Each structure stands twice: as structure tokens, then as C-alpha cells.
Amino acid sequence: MVAPSRDAARAASALAAAETGRDRAQAVYDAARLDLAATLADQTAALIRLEQVRALADAAAVQAESSTRALAALVRTIVQKGTGTATLDALLSDEGSADLLSRLGNVDRIADLTGNLSTIRTRVDRDVHRAQALQADLGTAQAATVDFPLAEKQAALAAAEVSLSQATTAFSTASLDAQTALATSAEASAGRANQATSQLAGILGARLSLTGWATPAVGSLTDGFGPRPELPLPGVLPFHSGTDLAAACGSPVYAANAGIVAQTGRLGTYGNWVLIDHGDGVTTGYAHIADGATLVVAGQSVTAGEVIASVGDTGASTGCHLHIEVRVDGTAIDPQPFFADRGINIGIGLVSG
Known part of the structure; x- marks a missing residue:
């Protein structure tokens, strides 16, 4: 039979590898999701730009047509008043108004009949040039809306999601195996520390749930909240106020x-003790801490998941363990459902959400 410490060492190694695989899969998934989002954003921006240019091009075409018609009307009036219909027919032949601008040189000889003709010609030139430029921009904008690799990005995200799901499942399995190995090793070593179990506890306990809470310690649940049918040691209270x-x-x-x-x-039967105030009337207490292993002082700010001490067996204790206590407005409540509501399964050492 393989020694418990060797089982714990193997479990720690497997769990570390599974965690690394899950983190890598998460990173790939996050990158694929951001890549797809960026591509969709680029496509949306291109479509918006296309509609903007289309609106400008349509308006410019209408303006150019209006300016050209105004010029034609002015020329017709000038010719009718100044030179007769023969000149008008020469200027506005059956070829239509499309060639009007190319024949405007013939109009120069009657420019002295009105001061508006030169101004209107300049306006027509400007409007027609702008309409032509915007038509070119419209073609460019239309070309910019194609060739977005959405299908490729979506496929990459789907593949990353599958990989992440597989890696998460592998990590969950490794976590359960590690918890079993940790409990077996701790029991077999009668509470004595060894490198494998300490490493395993560190790996299991260093993560936060989605609500921002952390596992207070990694280990097997040996005594729950509530009345005790039998007192484990003299001097302890018949009601167990923690887990x-x-x-x-x-x-x-x-x-x-x-x-x-x-x-x-x-603190009496608690041995070495730490109490943390989380605000809103909620406090958590940690008892039986090893001598000289308290890493915080009163008044110090701590973050979720921060190491504050080491497990010990001080006070009324039959072996190394952590007594975790939750109080709301000063009254002790059952830690297990409290932590479960926040995504932490104490006594298992796993983050559930």
C-alpha cells in the first residue's frame, strides 16, 4: 500500500497540473472571447461608417443635380434674353445636360449678361466634385464591410469553450482526489505536518468564490455546529458554536x-484565536492556531484568501484542526450554510461558484 504522504504528494502534483491546465484554458477562452468581440465591434463600426457615407453621398448627389439644374435654368434664361434660341439649342443639345459643363466655354461670351453665372458655375463644379468623391468613399466603405472572419472567430471561441469545460472538469476531479488524499494523510500522520499535505492545503485553499469569499482552511469536517451529545474534552461547552x-x-x-x-x-478553550470583522455585523473567528503562528494583529486590514495564521492544536483540542466560527450581530450561526451561500464548501475545501 502506498504511504499516505506519497498519495498526498501525487495528489498535490496532479492538482497543481490540473489547475495550471484550467488556468491556461481559461486564458485561451478569454482571449478568444475578446477577439470575437473586437471583430464584431470592427464590423459594426464599418457598417455604421457605410451608412454614414451612403447618406452623405446621396445628399451630395441630390445637391449636385440641383446645382446643375439651376445652372441650366440660368443659361436658358440668359440665352433667351441675350442671344436667342439658336444659341440655347447649341448649348443644350439633345445630348442632354450631362455634357453641359464641358460646353460651358460657349457661355463665357455671355458672362457679361449676369454676375451670377460665374458663381453658379463654381458651385456646380464644387458640388459635382464632392458627389464624385463621396461615391468613391462609398465604394471604399462598402469594401470595408466584407472579409470579417466571424466564422473563424466563432469557431475558435467554441473550441476554447469546450477545452475550458474539459479542463474545469479535470480540475474538479483532481480537487476531490486531493481532498481525499489530504484527509487520509492528515489522519494517518495523527495531525503532524508534512510537506505534501501542507502543499496540498495551500493549493486547495488559495482561491476565491465568485462572491469573493475564501475557504478558511482545507481539511475534513470532524465536528459540526450545534449541540454535542458527548463532550470531547473537559471544560468545553455542550453547544459547539462553530465547525x-x-x-x-x-x-x-x-x-x-x-x-x-x-x-x-x-482565548480560553479556543487557544490562539483571531477574530475578523467583515462589516454589516458579520465576523469570522479562527481558533486553535499554532503557537507563534498568528500573522496578523488587531486593527490590521486583511484581504479575502490572505494567510493569517497556521493550523495548530492549542486550547481544548485533541489534534491539529481549525475551529471556524461565524457570528452575525454577535450571535454564532452555522458556518456551513453561511459559506455554502457564498460559494464555499467548507470541509471539502472546494470553490463551487
Whole structure:
């Protein structure tokens, strides 16, 4: 039979590898999602630009046509008044108004009949040139709306999502295997710390749930909240005000959430104790901390998942474990449902969401 410490070492290695694989898959998925979003944003911007240019081109075409008609009307009036219909027929032949501008040189000889003709010719030239330029821009804008690799980006995201799902499943399996190995190793070593179990506890306990809460310690649940049919040691109260997690001596104790350290020090049967105030009347307490292993002081700010101490067996204790206590407005409540509502399964050491 393989020694428990060797099982824990293997589980720690497998869990670390699974976590690395999951993190890499998450990074690939996030990059693919952002890449697709950027491509969609670029396509949307191109379509908006196309509609803007189309509107400008349509308006410019209408303006150019209007200016050309105004010029034709003015020329007709000038010719009728100044030179007769023969000149008008020469200027406005059956070829239509499309060649009007190319024949305007013939109009120069009657420019002295009105001061408006030169101004209108300049306006027509400007409007026609602008309409032609916007038609060219419209073609460019239309070309810019095609060739977006949406199908390729969507396929990449779908593949990344599958890989992430597989990696997450592998990590969950490795976490469960690691928890089993940790509990077995801690029990077999009678609470003595060893490198494998400490490493495993560190890997399991360093993550936050989506609500921002952390596992206070990684270990097996040995005593729950509520009345005790039998007292484990003389001097302890018949009602257990927290939850006990058996863990290897020296394994890390984590702040369950951000807050201010309210108390540290020795506290009767609790042994070495830390109390953290999280605001809104919620506090969490950590008991039986190893001697000399408290890493925080009263008044200190801590973050969720920060290592605040090491597991020990001080106070009324039968072996290395963490007593985790949750109080709301000063009254102790059952830690298990409290943490479960925040995505933490204490006694398993897993983040559920």
C-alpha cells in the first residue's frame, strides 16, 4: 500500500497540473472571447461608417443635380434674353445636360449678361466634385464591410469553450482526489505536518468564490455546529458554536473575506484565536492556531484568501484542526450554510461558484 504522504504528494502534483491546465484554458477562452468581440465591434463600426457615407453621398448627389439644374435654368434664361434660341439649342443639345459643363466655354461670351453665372458655375463644379468623391468613399466603405472572419472567430471561441469545460472538469476531479488524499494523510500522520499535505492545503485553499469569499482552511469536517451529545474534552461547552476542520499542523489558515482584524491572542478553550470583522455585523473567528503562528494583529486590514495564521492544536483540542466560527450581530450561526451561500464548501475545501 502506498504511504499516505506519497498519495498526498501525487495528489498535490496532479492538482497543481490540473489547475495550471484550467488556468491556461481559461486564458485561451478569454482571449478568444475578446477577439470575437473586437471583430464584431470592427464590423459594426464599418457598417455604421457605410451608412454614414451612403447618406452623405446621396445628399451630395441630390445637391449636385440641383446645382446643375439651376445652372441650366440660368443659361436658358440668359440665352433667351441675350442671344436667342439658336444659341440655347447649341448649348443644350439633345445630348442632354450631362455634357453641359464641358460646353460651358460657349457661355463665357455671355458672362457679361449676369454676375451670377460665374458663381453658379463654381458651385456646380464644387458640388459635382464632392458627389464624385463621396461615391468613391462609398465604394471604399462598402469594401470595408466584407472579409470579417466571424466564422473563424466563432469557431475558435467554441473550441476554447469546450477545452475550458474539459479542463474545469479535470480540475474538479483532481480537487476531490486531493481532498481525499489530504484527509487520509492528515489522519494517518495523527495531525503532524508534512510537506505534501501542507502543499496540498495551500493549493486547495488559495482561491476565491465568485462572491469573493475564501475557504478558511482545507481539511475534513470532524465536528459540526450545534449541540454535542458527548463532550470531547473537559471544560468545553455542550453547544459547539462553530465547525471543526481537521488539517495538518502548520497548514495555512485563510481570511474568509476582506475585513479588519478585531482580536488576536489567547482565548480560553479556543487557544490562539483571531477574530475578523467583515462589516454589516458579520465576523469570522479562527481558533486553535499554532503557537507563534498568528500573522496578523488587531486593527490590521486583511484581504479575502490572505494567510493569517497556521493550523495548530492549542486550547481544548485533541489534534491539529481549525475551529471556524461565524457570528452575525454577535450571535454564532452555522458556518456551513453561511459559506455554502457564498460559494464555499467548507470541509471539502472546494470553490463551487
